[in-house]
Amino acid sequence: MVAPTEGVWTQLVGQPAVVADLRAAIADPAAMTHAWLFTGPPGSGRSVAARAFAAALQCPAGGDGTCHECRTVLAGTHADVHVVVPDGLSIGAEEARGLIRVAGRAPSGGRWQVLVVEDADRMTESASNAILKMIEEPPPRTVFLLCAPSLHPDDVPVTIRSRCRVIGLRTPPVEAIADVLVHRDGVDPALAAWSAAASGGHVGRARRLARDEDARLARKAVLDVPLRLVSLAACLDAADDLVGSAKEETEAATEALDGSETEALKASLGVGARGPGVVAATRGGAGQLKELERRQKSRATRIGRDSLDRALVDLAGLYRDALVLDAAAGAPPQLNHPDRRADAEELARRIGAEGALRRIDAILACRHSLERNVKPQVALEALTVALRLPS
Amino acid sequence: MPAAPVEPTSRLRVVIGEEELLRARAVGAVRSAVLGHHPDAELHELAALGLPIGQLADVLAPSLFGGHRLVVVTGVQESAGALADALTGYAKDPDPDLTLVIVHAGGKRNEALVKSFKAAGAAVDECPKVSSVGDRIAFVRHEVRRLGGRITPDAVTALVDAIGADLRSLSAAASQLVSDFGGSIDADDVARFHRGQAEVTGFTVAERVLTGDRAGSIEMLRWALDRGVAHVLIADAIADGVRTAARVASLSSSNPGDLARTLKMPPWKVKKAQAQARGWSIEGLQQALGVAADLNADVKGAAASADYALERAIRRIVTIRIETGRGRTGARR
Numbered sequence: 057m058v059a060p061t062e063g064v065w066t067q068l069v070g071q072p073a074v075v076a077d078l079r080a081a082i083a084d085p086a087a088m089t090h091a092w093l094f095t096g097p098p099g100s101g102r103s104v105a106a107r108a109f110a111a112a113l114q115c116p117a118g119g120d121g122t123c124h125e126c127r128t129v130l131a132g133t134h135a136d137v138h139v140v141v142p143d144g145l146s147i148g149a150e151e152a153r154g155l156i157r158v159a160g161r162a163p164s165g166g167r168w169q170v171l172v173v174e175d176a177d178r179m180t181e182s183a184s185n186a187i188l189k190m191i192e193e194p195p196p197r198t199v200f201l202l203c204a205p206s207l208h209p210d211d212v213p214v215t216i217r218s219r220c221r222v223i224g225l226r227t228p229p230v231e232a233i234a235d236v237l238v239h240r241d242g243v244d245p246a247l248a249a250w251s252a253a254a255s256g257g258h259v260g261r262a263r264r265l266a267r268d269e270d271a272r273l274a275r276k277a278v279l280d281v282p283l284r285l286v287s288l289a290a291c292l293d294a295a296d297d298l299v300g301s302a303k304e305e306t307e308a309a310t311e312a313l314d315g316s317e318t319e320a321l322k323a324s325l326g327v328g329a330r331g332p333g334v335v336a337a338t339r340g341g342a343g344q345l346k347e348l349e350r351r352q353k354s355r356a357t358r359i360g361r362d363s364l365d366r367a368l369v370d371l372a373g374l375y376r377d378a379l380v381l382d383a384a385a386g387a388p389p390q391l392n393h394p395d396r397r398a399d400a401e402e403l404a405r406r407i408g409a410e411g412a413l414r415r416i417d418a419i420l421a422c423r424h425s426l427e428r429n430v431k432p433q434v435a436l437e438a439l440t441v442a443l444r445l446p447s
Numbered sequence: 448m449p450a451a452p453v454e455p456t457s458r459l460r461v462v463i464g465e466e467e468l469l470r471a472r473a474v475g476a477v478r479s480a481v482l483g484h485h486p487d488a489e490l491h492e493l494a495a496l497g498l499p500i501g502q503l504a505d506v507l508a509p510s511l512f513g514g515h516r517l518v519v520v521t522g523v524q525e526s527a528g529a530l531a532d533a534l535t536g537y538a539k540d541p542d543p544d545l546t547l548v549i550v551h552a553g554g555k556r557n558e559a560l561v562k563s564f565k566a567a568g569a570a571v572d573e574c575p576k577v578s579s580v581g582d583r584i585a586f587v588r589h590e591v592r593r594l595g596g597r598i599t600p601d602a603v604t605a606l607v608d609a610i611g612a613d614l615r616s617l618s619a620a621a622s623q624l625v626s627d628f629g630g631s632i633d634a635d636d637v638a639r640f641h642r643g644q645a646e647v648t649g650f651t652v653a654e655r656v657l658t659g660d661r662a663g664s665i666e667m668l669r670w671a672l673d674r675g676v677a678h679v680l681i682a683d684a685i686a687d688g689v690r691t692a693a694r695v696a697s698l699s700s701s702n703p704g705d706l707a708r709t710l711k712m713p714p715w716k717v718k719k720a721q722a723q724a725r726g727w728s729i730e731g732l733q734q735a736l737g738v739a740a741d742l743n744a745d746v747k748g749a750a751a752s753a754d755y756a757l758e759r760a761i762r763r764i765v766t767i768r769i770e771t772g773r774g775r776t777g778a779r780r
């Protein structure tokens with residue numbers, strides 16, 4: 057049995073209770089549950105936990121992290137572990153059907169047939185119906201690991217939730233995140249502590265902040281916004297900047313990916329090749345290329361939306377800091393952005409608790425608007441105007 | 448249209464009437480006829496208002512190098528007495544190598560000048576105001592025929608109903624229709640044509656909303672919806688209009704050139720936005736940005752009826768403009 061601080065379990069940051077539950081399940085295979093639901097706030101490590109658990113399920117030693125099984129699962133190349141990551145905004149019926157086909161097979165060599173659905177909250181209704189049928193009567197060696205932000209019915213249909221064993225991850229403590237950055241990623245301790253504190257409990261975010269100067273600058277630009285908003289012109293400029301940097305991030309993230317995917321597909325279709333049959337193949341390939349383009353576009357939309365959402369969460373955090381600072385007398389409260397305490401105090405002075413609350417609501421409303429496909433530019437302009445400082 | 452057939456050899460010519468498009472066309476026809484006969488002709492176009500007599504005399508004086516000349520003097524209803532006299536004097540003994548066109552925008556001023564040209568045998572292009580619906584229908588029919596097409600009576604009526612009194616728009620629509628649908632145009636073609644004009648329609652609605660024209664904007668909205676323009680396009684156009692007005696109003700400069708550079712917009716768009724921002728306060732524009740964002744969500748499924756959501760948003764924006772506006776805005780309506 058692998059200790060909670062060893063092997064694949066080291067992947068989980070600040071989640072001792074989760075590790076204990078998962079280890080217990082590995083220890084007693086007879087009591088195996090066939091459907092698991094990993095929930096937790098973004099960045100808490102839902103999918104990391106699911107993958108670690110998948111490795112422990114396949115590993116003869118229960119997740120030592122060093123054997124062939126463990127390494128291939130963690131690398132995403134294990135033949136009996138299938139991960140569905142939505143490229144676009146949703147997991148459609150087509151992807152779900154592919155998953156069902158795999159789920160019906162016996163494991164090819166491993167101990168279990170494991171299916172991991174990251175972002176199960178992005179399943180369309182027909183996709184979740186297909187999954188539901190499968191987990192109602194699972195094949196004996198098949199395990200489903202679903203990940204979603206919360207147990208809210210918007211995230212996971214009640215019918216699916218009721219058939220899953222729920223593993224709830226918490227927001228990892230700042231110290232645990234900093235510790236991982238120092239010991240696993242070799243980050244300088246001071247930078248690690250700063251990044252962990254600034255990450256809002258999001259491990260991936262903390263890692264990016266620690267490693268990437270651009271990420272630090274982008275965060276700074278977002279947190280500079282509230283005190284900039286002194287005129288309508290400033291509000292419109294800030295909206296432009298926020299939308300613009302989300303767009304830049306999207307372009308940077310998709311460009312490389314799109315290009316190589318398209319090249320790979322073209323190569324597999326024999327585009328540019330010569331010889332009999334090439335023309336016919338190319339004709340069928342046009343459809344496939346179009347489909348790839350559609351998926352790439354949908355993925356770009358998601359990346360852009362996620363990037364804006366992160367900015368909005370950061371902004372809301374700063375107003376929340378202003379709110380706590382306004383309310384708290386004396387005792388230093390736990391801040392979302394400890395490094396921007398002076399800004400939060402200045403905000404508290406100028407807008408008060410009520411003003412901060414109203415602005416947090418406006419940010420929430422903006423996030424909802426974006427989820428409902430409102431044009432980012434339009435939504436962000438309305439937001440920055442609502443956030444404008446009193447003159 | 449009762450326009451005299453163009454006779455390029457006539458040395459004197461009068462283009463007269465209220466309809467600017469027809470005047471411009473008549474002048475254009477003379478110009479191309481002259482160039483057809485004399486490819487090397489010298490062309491001069493002068494505005495009568497404030498034109499020094501000496502300058503007119505220069506272009507009317509016989510050329511040392513020979514060759515034909517075309518001189519167009521526009522807006523002669525505004526010419527000073529001395530200039531009118533000079534033109535009248537020239538008409539008595541015109542140069543055979545020169546075509547002189549005077550353009551008069553109609554009305555009583557400098558009528559004598561026109562009479563003297565007519566008396567001297569000038570050809571006349573009449574460009575009367577196209578004011579009744581019947582005139583507009585005749586105009587469209589004529590336009591389509593001129594371009595080598597045919598149009599059914601219900602199609603003409605639909606087009607005139609939709610576009611209104613602006614002759615340039617009617618003419619543009621006629622030529623677009625002929626080129627899109629070939630020789631024969633019916634009411635379905637007109638409807639399809641309008642769906643293709645979605646963007647223009649959305650912006651037309653937005654323009655009315657921004658200028659506080661409540662009745663006009665609702666009318667345009669219904670008109671656009673009837674023709675199947677997508678709700679989202681109209682909502683986008685309104686958001687775009689509010690944003691652009693807000694941009695222009697939020698900057699301290701009012702110089703169109705400066706604004707065009709700062710906002711990276713073409714100058715014509717800046718001028719249009721300035722006109723639309725007139726009467727708005729900053730506070731009003733801020734509220735309108737919020738309405739535009741709500742509307743965007745509504746037309747994307749948040750509201751039960753997108754038609755109603757659009758109408759409500761339009762009413763709200765117009766009301767905001769009145770309640771928060773600068774000065775006695777909208778008083779003229």
Ligand SMILES: [Zn+2]
Pocket residue numbers: 115116117118119120121122123124125126127
């Ligand atoms: Zn192992």
